[in-house]
Amino acid sequence: xxxxxxxxxxxxxxxxxxxxxxxDKKKPLKKNIIYFQKNKKxxxxxxxxxxxxxxxxxxxxxxxxxxxxxxIENENIINIIGNKNIKGFLLINETIYIILDSNYKIRRRY
Amino acid sequence: xIFFKVMSKTDKNNENIKANNNDDKTTYLMxxxxxxxxxxxxxxxxxxxxxxQIYPLPDTDKHIxxxxxxxxxxxxxxxxxxxxxxPNKDEINTDSKIVITKYxxxxxxxxxxxxxxxxxxxxxxLKKDTTKTLENEFIKGEFIYLTDVIAEIDIQKIIMNFKxxx
Numbered sequence: 001x002x003x004x005x006x007x008x009x010x011x012x013x014x015x016x017x018x019x020x021x022x023x024d025k026k027k028p029l030k031k032n033i034i035y036f037q038k039n040k041k042x043x044x045x046x047x048x049x050x051x052x053x054x055x056x057x058x059x060x061x062x063x064x065x066x067x068x069x070x071x072i073e074n075e076n077i078i079n080i081i082g083n084k085n086i087k088g089f090l091l092i093n094e095t096i097y098i099i100l101d102s103n104y105k106i107r108r109r110y
Numbered sequence: 111x112i113f114f115k116v117m118s119k120t121d122k123n124n125e126n127i128k129a130n131n132n133d134d135k136t137t138y139l140m141x142x143x144x145x146x147x148x149x150x151x152x153x154x155x156x157x158x159x160x161x162x163q164i165y166p167l168p169d170t171d172k173h174i175x176x177x178x179x180x181x182x183x184x185x186x187x188x189x190x191x192x193x194x195x196x197p198n199k200d201e202i203n204t205d206s207k208i209v210i211t212k213y214x215x216x217x218x219x220x221x222x223x224x225x226x227x228x229x230x231x232x233x234x235x236l237k238k239d240t241t242k243t244l245e246n247e248f249i250k251g252e253f254i255y256l257t258d259v260i261a262e263i264d265i266q267k268i269i270m271n272f273k274x275x276x
Contacts, residue, residue, distance in 0.1 A: 010166050036168035072184050076216050077177070080186045080272045083169050089177065089184050096165045096179055 019102035
């Protein structure tokens with residue numbers, strides 16, 4: 001399955017490519033963008049990833065990646081970390097990418 | 111890189127035999143958190159590894175440092191300083207170690223400043239320090255060992271607490 005790998009702040013994130021409708025590079029205009037700020041002064045180099053009815057913000061896009069192995073979907077890990085919007089993990093060249101739910105229910109908004 | 115695995119099956123068998131011959135002694139790992147010595151029961155430990163890159167996770171509790179890739183396995187890493195209310199170092203020290211613990215099917219890593227030794231103690235060796243009131247729910251007890259006061263960490267309780275958090 002193909003994933004889009006991207007970064008927001010220090011977070012290595014990913015979304016399934018088949019859930020993405022478009023990717024734009026522009027300044028955010030709306031307030032309903034899912035972007036994981038570490039503090040209010042974070043200034044994203046903004047990319048807008050549109051997924052169904054959600055919009056994700058990214059600092060930069062790493063690449064598209066065809067992940068051929070089984071994704072890591074360990075319920076015990078999700079139970080400990082407590083964020084049910086994380087669907088699992090990709091392990092690519094020793095780097096861990098978080099798979100976000102394309103229907104992510106955000107707690108913080110940009 | 112793993113620098114030692116705590117116990118193999120054979121070691122465990124030997125340990126059981128030894129324990130039976132030594133009045134049910136318990137083996138503990140002695141660690142430090144900001145110069146304070148703590149004990150973790152070795153039966154709760156899967157392995158100890160050198161510091162590995164920890165990938166932070168969005169929208170999680172401040173006690174969760176992130177996840178680390180430990181020999182191809184993704185393991186959540188918790189901030190033991192914060193859980194035990196011990197003042198944290200300003201930055202993560204790359205000389206730190208990660209103690210991987212196991213309880214039921216949960217593998218959880220804890221970042222510790224250093225691993226000192228493994229010690230075998232009987233209940234008689236550990237004299238409970240009754241002069242102090244325990245200030246943290248995850249400390250099982252504080253003991254006087256030689257000249258030090260050492261706190262035993264209740265790893266199972268920590269894991270169950272995070273598992274049940276919503």
